[in-house]
Amino acid sequence: xxxxxxxxxxxxxxxxxxxxxxxxxxxxxxxxxxxxxxxxxxxxxxxxxxxxxxxxxxxxxxxxxxxxxxxxxxxxxxxxxxxxxxxxxxxxxxxxxxxxxxxxxxxxxxxxxx
Amino acid sequence: xxxxxxxxxxxxxxxxxxxxxxxxxxxxxxxxxxxxxxxxxxxxxxxxxxxxxxxxxxxxxxxxxxxxxxxxxxxxxxxxxxxxxxxxxxxxxxxxxxxxxxxxxxxxxxxxx
Numbered sequence: 001x002x003x004x005x006x007x008x009x010x011x012x013x014x015x016x017x018x019x020x021x022x023x024x025x026x027x028x029x030x031x032x033x034x035x036x037x038x039x040x041x042x043x044x045x046x047x048x049x050x051x052x053x054x055x056x057x058x059x060x061x062x063x064x065x066x067x068x069x070x071x072x073x074x075x076x077x078x079x080x081x082x083x084x085x086x087x088x089x090x091x092x093x094x095x096x097x098x099x100x101x102x103x104x105x106x107x108x109x110x111x112x113x114x
Numbered sequence: 115x116x117x118x119x120x121x122x123x124x125x126x127x128x129x130x131x132x133x134x135x136x137x138x139x140x141x142x143x144x145x146x147x148x149x150x151x152x153x154x155x156x157x158x159x160x161x162x163x164x165x166x167x168x169x170x171x172x173x174x175x176x177x178x179x180x181x182x183x184x185x186x187x188x189x190x191x192x193x194x195x196x197x198x199x200x201x202x203x204x205x206x207x208x209x210x211x212x213x214x215x216x217x218x219x220x221x222x223x224x225x226x227x
Contacts, residue, residue: 089157102206
């Protein structure tokens with residue numbers, strides 16, 4: 001079936017450290033993979049995406065790595081800050097029947113300690 | 115902020131009742147998708163509307179229905195509410211049905227008692 005899962009449900013890091021959030025996916029037909037950040041009481045907020053024909057993409061303090069061989073996705077956050085504390089979701093985009101839908105994993109909670 | 119708004123913010127209903135949730139898409143966006151997010155889980159795709167027609171649907175029963183209006187705003191209707199319908203309902207808009215970039219609203223928290 002279709003699923004996007006995460007290896008670690010909770011990740012605690014010290015402020016200033018780097019964070020790595022991992023995700024496994026199962027659908028080979030995905031054309032884009034997206035990382036979202038969701039703070040309490042808010043909807044998911046786009047962080048960064050990567051096309052399926054890429055291995056790595058960098059943004060401001062964030063890097064996404066895609067390993068299609070093992071169907072693995074990771075989000076790296078450099079110099080983690082208290083404002084990064086949130087739940088992070090990976091999602092795969094499926095284009096089928098003329099429409100796009102996102103398949104989300106269960107999420108990883110990132111807790112940043114001072 | 116994404117420019118996607120939803121109302122109401124919170125809602126409490128009784129099992130068996132019906133509910134309507136509303137969403138205004140980001141300016142210029144003609145496609146709206148709805149997602150259900152149970153507590154502690156990732157959002158699950160319900161359906162998508164494009165130019166006032168249902169464009170795609172996830173694994174949700176027919177008692178979940180929707181509408182899209184000429185201004186591209188949308189409604190999600192749920193009939194015969196069940197306790198398991200308690201969740202955060204998220205609306206996301208995109209510029210076009212072929213565009214994968216979706217911008218989410220803050221959601222409506224529905225509690226069914």
